[in-house]
Amino acid sequence: MSERLQLRQARRLVVKIGSALLTNDGKGLDVAALGLWVDQIAELIAEGVEVVVVSSGSVAEGMSRLGWTVRPQRLHELQAAAAVGQMGLVQTWEAQFKRHDIHTAQILLTHDDLSDRKRYLNGRSTLRTLLDYGVVPIVNENDTVVTDEIRFGDNDTLGALVANLIEADGLIILTDQVGLFNKDPRKHGDAVLVTERRAEDRELDAMAGGGAGALGRGGMQTKLRAARLAARSGAFTVIVGGRIEHVIARLRQGDVIGTLLLPEQGRLAARKQWIASHLQTRGKLTLDDGAVKVLRQGGRSLLPVGVKAVSGQFRRGEMVSCVDLTGKEIARGLVNYDADEARAISGRSSDRINDVLGYVSDEEMIHRDNLVVV
Numbered sequence: 001m002s003e004r005l006q007l008r009q010a011r012r013l014v015v016k017i018g019s020a021l022l023t024n025d026g027k028g029l030d031v032a033a034l035g036l037w038v039d040q041i042a043e044l045i046a047e048g049v050e051v052v053v054v055s056s057g058s059v060a061e062g063m064s065r066l067g068w069t070v071r072p073q074r075l076h077e078l079q080a081a082a083a084v085g086q087m088g089l090v091q092t093w094e095a096q097f098k099r100h101d102i103h104t105a106q107i108l109l110t111h112d113d114l115s116d117r118k119r120y121l122n123g124r125s126t127l128r129t130l131l132d133y134g135v136v137p138i139v140n141e142n143d144t145v146v147t148d149e150i151r152f153g154d155n156d157t158l159g160a161l162v163a164n165l166i167e168a169d170g171l172i173i174l175t176d177q178v179g180l181f182n183k184d185p186r187k188h189g190d191a192v193l194v195t196e197r198r199a200e201d202r203e204l205d206a207m208a209g210g211g212a213g214a215l216g217r218g219g220m221q222t223k224l225r226a227a228r229l230a231a232r233s234g235a236f237t238v239i240v241g242g243r244i245e246h247v248i249a250r251l252r253q254g255d256v257i258g259t260l261l262l263p264e265q266g267r268l269a270a271r272k273q274w275i276a277s278h279l280q281t282r283g284k285l286t287l288d289d290g291a292v293k294v295l296r297q298g299g300r301s302l303l304p305v306g307v308k309a310v311s312g313q314f315r316r317g318e319m320v321s322c323v324d325l326t327g328k329e330i331a332r333g334l335v336n337y338d339a340d341e342a343r344a345i346s347g348r349s350s351d352r353i354n355d356v357l358g359y360v361s362d363e364e365m366i367h368r369d370n371l372v373v374v
Helices: 002-009 031-046 058-066 075-098 111-115 117-132 147-152 155-166 203-207 220-231 247-253 267-277 289-297 339-345 350-357
Strands: 012-017 050-055 104-109 136-141 170-175 196-198 236-241 259-262 283-287 307-312 319-323 329-334 371-373
Touching: 002 236, 002 247, 002 259, 012 031, 012 155, 031 050, 031 075, 031 247, 050 075, 050 117, 050 155, 058 075, 075 104, 075 136, 104 117, 104 155, 111 117, 117 136, 117 155, 136 155, 155 170, 155 220, 170 220, 170 247, 203 220, 220 236, 220 259, 236 247, 283 289, 283 339, 289 329, 289 371, 307 339, 339 350
Parallel strands: 012 050, 012 170, 050 136, 104 136, 170 236, 196 259, 283 319
Antiparallel strands: 236 259, 283 307, 319 329, 329 371
């Protein structure tokens, strides 16, 4: 029960809603249901929680608008359905949140956006800025132009990637099932709901069999994979029935509904472990004695003023090694500036970055959350 308190304490959440829920099993957008989820998300925002919505339903809504009853197989028809459906989907989200005086923003992503480091960082900056301004980003895959996303993608995975991207505390996957059972409840009357497990528990693999429905692309297996992906950055995942009354509010209260899948470590510890395990570095920062002392004390960021020299060629967001004046590695982390930019601002105070570069990406050369002492 104590683990359920994580939902109450979460300050940043990703909420993913599946096609079958949003489109009322293919009969057009279920505006009433969507409005109820918006009401609950608005309550979270009023409590100071930042929320990103990952919304399926563009293809399904497009099919409804075009009068198609069977999901097409040809790529150009899927793209057409997505293009038509995205209009209605975004308009509906905007109208429902407007009732609460909350702005929304449409974000269309592809897996390429999240695998390319520079685009990844730009996407993260945009999402964080929107959240800072109290805007709810409505995220979907860019199905209208990307072939791989329609053929192989699923929004459960996208939800997990977004959770990693914004360093969310948790991912809530709203689905047409009440959660993950120990066996298929459609075939076994004695099936029992799995209320809480570690995401990496391999016993879950056999329980998650089965595929997606006619409208969606992700079954319970994709939800389990998404939970494991989210766990890499320390986020918990809840798989829960979206049609449960007041579902988000009840989760927030700690009610035992759905399946809670927990990471092995907390968010920051998981991120630090990922950084520490990265063997390949792209460059080297030589630090003065003062910076070395500060980093060894722990919990501090690396500022440009403490950098004596920069070697190698690297891009913003890549892994670099931090060494002392004797060449001994003392830390490594994800750098906030390209190599040429780092050279230009090294040895300078943070308030001089704008004078040198003409802009400021970050005050730190490496933020403490992206740095680990080795």
